Amino acid sequence: MLHFLPAPLRGLIGATLLALNTLACCVPLFSVTLLKICLPFPAAQRLCRWLMDFIHEAWISCNKVWMNLLGNTQWQVEGLQGLDYQHSYLVTSNHQSWVDILVLQYLLNRRVRPLKFFLKQELIWVPVIGLCWWALGFPFMKRYSKAYLAKHPEKKGKDLQTTRRTCAKFSQTSVGIFNFLEGTRHTPAKHAAQQSPFKHLLKPKAGGIAFVLDAMGEQLHSIVNVTIHYPQGNPGFWDILSGNVDEVVVRFKELPIPAEFIGRNYDQDEAYRLQFQQWVNQLWLEKDAELSELKQRFPGH
Template identity: 70%
Template sequence: MKDFLPPLRGVLASLLLALNTIVCCTPLFIVSLFKLCLPFPTAQRITDELMRHIHEAWISNNKGWMTLLNHTRWHVEGMQGLDYQHSYLITSNHQSWVDILVLQYVFNRKIRPLKFFLKQELIWVPVIGLAWWALGFPFMKRYSKAYLAKHPEKQGKDLETTRRTCAKFEGKPTAIFNFVEGTRFTEGKHKQQQSPFRYLLKPKAGGIAFVLDAMGEQLQSIVDVTLHYPHGRPGFWDLLCGRVKEVVVHIRETPIPAQFLGKSYDQDAQYRAEFQQWINRMWDEKDVQLGELHGRHD
């Protein structure tokens, strides 16, 4: 009988997730229509507040079924000092699709809802893609080096998109999130990259640098998150089936060095080199921490 329990949990969790999404997206889309039709400051503030509360309700409901069906042991350190009224740039290592729900679970109502940088193609995901757009998530169009060589006019478009998106957050407490590795860790990707880190892929500093360029003065700090799953990296179906038994989340708030504010990452070669070195040092420390966590929990 026990063999049937995880799949049954998975089906139930899938239904609860879908129901939660539909229930929360319905008022979200209605409010977003008012936001589009009423471009006045007072109306914009009211609709933004309503949409934020709907977003947080969606996360809280997900926390409910995750708690009910998973019985996960959570080890969370470093949450002290974070302020709901401040703006932050959040970074993390990336191991699984589960990471996103874990991060939302941990940070919900402690800081503002996380705004993830998303690939432009994800806007076409049914229902949720439109919800991400309504909530102001940054959609990025990624170009390969080969494409940029043929179309140099597209150079810098990602920075323009970042600036345009971040401009909407001016004067509003915001939590911008970026997976510095750019993709999920796998042994295959690790080997292909010839990554110098044992538990991490090479960091891509550009995304963080672009956010600092666009809204650095508004940000309180960088919140660096280290995620670890002692029982192995889970898949999304594992989460739905209640197989994620333990999650370790280490949070470290890091001041933004003054020399990295007001600089152009794509045009200042010296700044770019210094910034990459700084990010690499952060990644060195994270790799050491992950090594300790593997030794402690595995």
């Protein structure tokens, strides 16, 4: 609607609306968080969780308004049919840009429960939004290097413990758990450094979703495997703020969770770990082929 405005002005408007939306949602969110801490009773906890989801979804809905206002994005989407708001899902996607998160929220809002992302522990210090993530129960993970774990073996398995504690909080309610299998955004430099066997993807890190299946596999209805393609090239955050994302192609595929992967210990069962990694690699081979097909069908202009 406002696409006729200069891009810098649209970006300023987008950034302002995003900031105002975030600040406006913080007040009720932090109030409910305080209430949740002070009233540790099941009925009060359920009410607080419902209110938090409502606030979270309202924030996403308001973001959709300014995205539609400032841009003229053409959405090419398939596979959303059949998702049920009452079910719990494990959602994963390829990762090319910070815009991926806003794309997923835009398309999945009120179709599944608000997505809970696994975040690096350092992100809790991001002003305002870090506290929002904490209040909403997003799991913060502390990553250790192999060299550090060699010197401090007692830290091994801490991520699994954090995942289990987080997932235990979701055992009484439907939830959307999200994990970027690649672990980081795809760039040509990272792709080359990894010597990735995939044409369009980094190597997948199977441990994250394996830990989720270990902790709450029986609660999850299915896996939602998402493939995102930007025909004009990977956009930056400023591009989405200024309405400069012309076209987004997204494919959703709902996959059953193999029964043999539920309740298994990824850390300690070597045979299972190899079997799970082979399954994930097959998913990635199929996603790589799908991206090749999408790039042919939706080339850049």
